[in-house]
Amino acid sequence: MQDKIKYFLKQSWLLIAASFFFGLLIAVTNASLKERIDYNLNVYKYNKAAKVVLPEADNFEEVAESVSVKTNSGKELTTSVKKAVDSDGNALGWAFICEGKGFADKVQLLVIVDNDFERMIGYGVLYSIETVKYGDEIRFPEFMNQFKGAPAGGFQLSKTGDKTIIDSEIVAITGATITSQAVVDMFNAFIPQVKEQMQEKGLI
Amino acid sequence: MDNNSQSSIGLYKNTFLAGLWNENPVFRLMLGMCPTLAVTGAVKPAFTMGCCVIFVLICSNIVVSLMRNLLKPHLRIMMFTLTIATFVTIADLILKAFLPDMSDALGPYVPLIIVNCIIICRAEACASKNGMFISIIDAIGMGLGFTLTLCVLASIRELLATGAIFEVQILSLKESGGWFVPLAAFSMPIGAFVTLGLMLGLINLVSKKRS
Amino acid sequence: MDTFTTMLLAFISLVLVNNLVFTKFLGICPYLGVSGRIDMAFGMGLAVTFVVMLSGTLTWLIDHLILIGTPLEVTRYVCFILVIAGAVQLVEMYVRKFFPPLYDSLGIFLPLITTNCAILGLCLFINLWEIDNLLEAVVRSFGAGVGFTMAICIMAGIRENLELADVPKCLRGVPITLITAGLLTLAFMGFSGMIK
Numbered sequence: 090m091q092d093k094i095k096y097f098l099k100q101s102w103l104l105i106a107a108s109f110f111f112g113l114l115i116a117v118t119n120a121s122l123k124e125r126i127d128y129n130l131n132v133y134k135y136n137k138a139a140k141v142v143l144p145e146a147d148n149f150e151e152v153a154e155s156v157s158v159k160t161n162s163g164k165e166l167t168t169s170v171k172k173a174v175d176s177d178g179n180a181l182g183w184a185f186i187c188e189g190k191g192f193a194d195k196v197q198l199l200v201i202v203d204n205d206f207e208r209m210i211g212y213g214v215l216y217s218i219e220t221v222k223y224g225d226e227i228r229f230p231e232f233m234n235q236f237k238g239a240p241a242g243g244f245q246l247s248k249t250g251d252k253t254i255i256d257s258e259i260v261a262i263t264g265a266t267i268t269s270q271a272v273v274d275m276f277n278a279f280i281p282q283v284k285e286q287m288q289e290k291g292l293i
Numbered sequence: 294m295d296n297n298s299q300s301s302i303g304l305y306k307n308t309f310l311a312g313l314w315n316e317n318p319v320f321r322l323m324l325g326m327c328p329t330l331a332v333t334g335a336v337k338p339a340f341t342m343g344c345c346v347i348f349v350l351i352c353s354n355i356v357v358s359l360m361r362n363l364l365k366p367h368l369r370i371m372m373f374t375l376t377i378a379t380f381v382t383i384a385d386l387i388l389k390a391f392l393p394d395m396s397d398a399l400g401p402y403v404p405l406i407i408v409n410c411i412i413i414c415r416a417e418a419c420a421s422k423n424g425m426f427i428s429i430i431d432a433i434g435m436g437l438g439f440t441l442t443l444c445v446l447a448s449i450r451e452l453l454a455t456g457a458i459f460e461v462q463i464l465s466l467k468e469s470g471g472w473f474v475p476l477a478a479f480s481m482p483i484g485a486f487v488t489l490g491l492m493l494g495l496i497n498l499v500s501k502k503r504s
Numbered sequence: 505m506d507t508f509t510t511m512l513l514a515f516i517s518l519v520l521v522n523n524l525v526f527t528k529f530l531g532i533c534p535y536l537g538v539s540g541r542i543d544m545a546f547g548m549g550l551a552v553t554f555v556v557m558l559s560g561t562l563t564w565l566i567d568h569l570i571l572i573g574t575p576l577e578v579t580r581y582v583c584f585i586l587v588i589a590g591a592v593q594l595v596e597m598y599v600r601k602f603f604p605p606l607y608d609s610l611g612i613f614l615p616l617i618t619t620n621c622a623i624l625g626l627c628l629f630i631n632l633w634e635i636d637n638l639l640e641a642v643v644r645s646f647g648a649g650v651g652f653t654m655a656i657c658i659m660a661g662i663r664e665n666l667e668l669a670d671v672p673k674c675l676r677g678v679p680i681t682l683i684t685a686g687l688l689t690l691a692f693m694g695f696s697g698m699i700k
Contacts, residue, residue, distance in 0.1 A: 103363050104372060111379040112579070118383045119578045122390040129393040164636075192696070194400070194632065218400055222455065222477045267696075323678060326536065327621045331529040370618065374589055378582040386578070401628040404581045408619045410533055481693070482527060486686030490679040498674040 138199040138213030139173070139184060146173040146181055152292060158282045160189060161274055170283060170292075173201060182210050183293075185283055189275035191217060192224045192267045198275065202241045206284040206293055209276075211237045224268030232269070235259050242280040244273045305430050312434030318411045319442040320496050325411040329443060330485040331402055336459045339447035341395045343440025345384045345403060350412050350432040352380040357420040358428040364421060373416045374407065381406045411439060449488055454480035511643045518647030524622045525655040526685075526692040528629075531622030534613060535656055536681055545660035547606045548613060549653025551595055553646070556623050558591045559584075560645025563627040564638065584627050585618075592618045622652050658688065 139146060149171040157167050166188055173181040184201045197216035202209050211233065219225045226232050231252060238255050246269055250260045261269035287293050318324045325346075332342045353376050364372060385403045388396045396403065406412070415435055420428040448458050456464035456473045465471020478484050524530040534548060563584050571577050596614055600607045607614065617623070626648045635641050662684055671680050 100365055101368065103360065103365070104368055104375070107360075107372065107375060111375060111582070115379060115382050115578055115582075118386050119575075122386050125390040126386065129389065133393060195634075216397060218398065220480065222475065222480060323536065324533075326532040327529045327625075330532060370615065371586075371589055374585050374618065375582065378585045382578065382581050385581070401625060401632060404584075404628055405530075405621050405625055407581060407585050408621045408624050410616075410619055413619055482529065482689040483686040483693075485529065486682045486689060490675070490682030490686065493679040493682065494672070494675040497679065501674065 134215050135199065138215050139201070142199065142201050142211040142213045143173055143181060143184075145175050147176040148174045149184055150174055152183075156185070156283050156286045158279050160278050162190070168279070168283070170287065180204055183283075183287070185279070186215065187212075187275045187279040189271045189278075191219050191271045192265065193220065194218050196227070196268070196271055196275070198227075198272065200276065200279065202280065204293070206241055206280070206287065209236050209239050209241045209280075212272075212276075219265070219268050223262065223265040226262045226265060227268060227272055232262050236276075242277060242284070244276055246270055246273045305427065308427060308430050309434040312431065312436070312438040313441070314438070316435075317438045317442060318414075318435055319439060320493060322411075322414070324414055325409045325439060326489075328402055328405065328409060329446065330482075330489060332399060333443055333447040333450055333485060333488075334454070334480050335451045336444055336447040338395065338398050339443040340440065340459075341388070341392065342399060342402065342406075343436070343443045345381075345388065346406060346409065346411070346439055347433065347436030348384050349377060349380045349406055350415060350436045351429060352383075353377050353412055353416055354420040354428040354432040355425055357416045358423060358425045361421045361423075369417075369421070370413075373413050377412050377416070378407050411435060446488060446492065449492075450479045450484055454478075454484065507639070511639065514640055514643050515647040515650075518644055519651040519654065520692070520695045523651040523655060523692055524625060524648055525652060526689040527696075528625060530625035531620050531652055531655075534616070534620055535659060535685070536678060537613060540660065540663060542657060542660040542664060544609055545656045546653065547610060549649075549656050551599065551610070551614065552617060552620060552622065552652050553649025555588070555591050555595055555617055555620075556626055556649040556652070557642065557645045558594070559588045559623055560626055560630060560648070561638070561642050562587050562591070564630055564635070564641035567631055580631070584624060588623050588627070589618050622648065655688075659685065662688075 135149070139149065152170055152172050155167045156170055157165055159165055168185045168187070170183055170185045173184050175181055182201050182203045183206065184199060187198045187200050189196055195216065196219070197214075199213045199215050200209065201211055201213075214228050217225065217227065219227065235252055235255065236259070239259075240257055244257050244259050246259050246261050246266075248261055248266070250258060252260045259269065259273055284293070312318070316322060319326070319329050328342055328346075332338045353373070356376050357373065360372075381404060384406070385396070388399070388403060415431060419431045423431070452458050452463065453476045455475055456462060456466050456471075464473035467474050476484075479488065518524070522528070525532070525535055531552070534552075566583055566587065567580070571580055571583065592615065595617070596607075599610075599614065626645060630641055630644060633644075635644065659681070663681065666680065666684065675683070
């Protein structure tokens with residue numbers, strides 16, 4: 090028995106020692122960078138997207154910590170609703186994160202709606218790795234502007250139409266129907282459900 | 294002694310240059326194909342990827358060459374993967390902390406550096422047999438060769454797909470009054486495979502003419 | 505949607521629509537290296553399917569039972585690669601004992617399954633897709649393996665015929681294989697959008 094243990098140690102002491110050493114190395118790096126990574130994940134991207142949609146907003150105050158939403162595929166997701174406030178303290182609208190499955194991978198959007206949840210102010214992209222020149226066009230004004238000021242929720246996707254008219258009809262990106270549909274579905278699922286729960290909580 | 298240092302400088306130079314052309318990891322050794330194809334849609338992610346690979350390659354070569362005399366043959370591969378995985382994790386953390394946008398764009402291709410054959414191949418072929426200094430030189434040479442290849446491939450694809458290189462518009466697009474109609478196919482998988490295939494063919498042709 | 509349909513869709517999605525080789529560029533090295541003969545390609549595909557299923561399931565379990573929600577999450581990649589290396593070792597021993605001819609013909613490519621990006625890639629994607637039940641993780645891993653086997657067998661079939669074709673000298677070997685692979689991805693793009 091003892092011989093076996095000795096043999097085992099002789100063969101693998103380097104592996105064990107190295108594991109400890111490498112573990113320590115990762116721990117140190119992680120400890121020193123954790124703050125920055127968390128900041129990047131939660132604040133930097135949020136603010137970057139929000140600034141594009143609503144440049145007047147000065148601060149986002151957390152109001153409803155978790156609102157749960159059932160997506161079309163039957164998954165239960167939670168999102169937190171924040172109140173957009175300008176530098177004088179006036180409420181500008183509500184912001185929350187939507188998530189859905191696009192063509193390549195998940196798509197994460199930051200949606201901002203007005204104070205009454207009646208009209209959309211716009212959306213910003215938090216995470217998307219859709220194909221450049223196709224699905225990736227959701228980042229660009231041609232598609233994005235169709236939502237600015239449109240009635241919140243109940244969007245319909247059509248293949249052709251006038252992109253400059255602001256209504257519930259959204260004209261899909263040519264060649265990227267899946268991504269366009271994903272965005273529309275996401276809004277149709279999230280906005281009414283979030284609105285309902287906000288009303289239940291008596292916030293609007 | 295003089296003679297010795299003279300020849301060792303020559304050795305360093307050769308080791309360094311080997312990675313750039315004669316033993317270029319992508320064109321000659323056919324290693325690390327999957328990042329080569331996957332991240333070369335644009336120059337920026339390709340360049341970032343190249344830098345990550347250089348970092349991991351240097352670190353893992355140093356560690357492997359330091360413990361080369363202690364390695365047990367059958368636990369060798371295990372040791373290599375463990376070392377590489379550690380440094381890739383560190384590279385991933387650094388990327389997440391300082392270049393969050395790039396980290397999103399590369400996605401799972403950063404952790405996939407672990408299984409990039411270049412790194413494990415250099416650990417096996419060079420670092421586990423040579424001293425630390427020459428292993429570092431080898432790592433830099435190979436890493437630069439890989440990065441350059443990635444950038445060349447990415448420039449061709451980005452130029453043809455969007456008319457820009459490193460996000461700087463070079464060809465004027467038709468939609469903004471120019472003449473160039475973007476060939477979106479080059480940003481898709483087919484563009485990757487065909488561009489790399491034709492480039493390899495071109496290199497075969499050139500090196501055959503030379504010899 | 506009931507469970508069966510979801511699982512079927514997940515399977516088809518990984519075999520045809522999101523085939524790892526054609527859409528995510530994973531597993532290109534063995535794809536170019538082993539796809540010379542169809543019987544070898546099939547053996548390789550089976551070995552990869554087994555490893556990918558085993559490691560996909562194990563890494564999902566490790567991820568969900570141990571890692572998620574703890575500070576240990578940062579060591580995810582190291583854990584994943586160790587599981588894969590272990591699984592490959594297992595397959596290697598099994599094949600050597602029960603199928604010696606296959607073991608001989610695969611040679612160096614068998615231990616190299618460890619560095620097959622398709623396997624680590626799938627483990628990472630399962631984590632990224634936020635799959636939350638074990639069954640789906642198993643089905644998706646299996647689908648990825650089948651998808652890889654299919655891709656490598658199609659390629660081997662084409663390459664066997666390609667040897668009779670008159671290819672320009674400088675394109676012979678890997679270059680023409682890559683171009684063929686490119687055309688194949690184009691064919692597989694036809695499936696995109698079939699499943700959301």
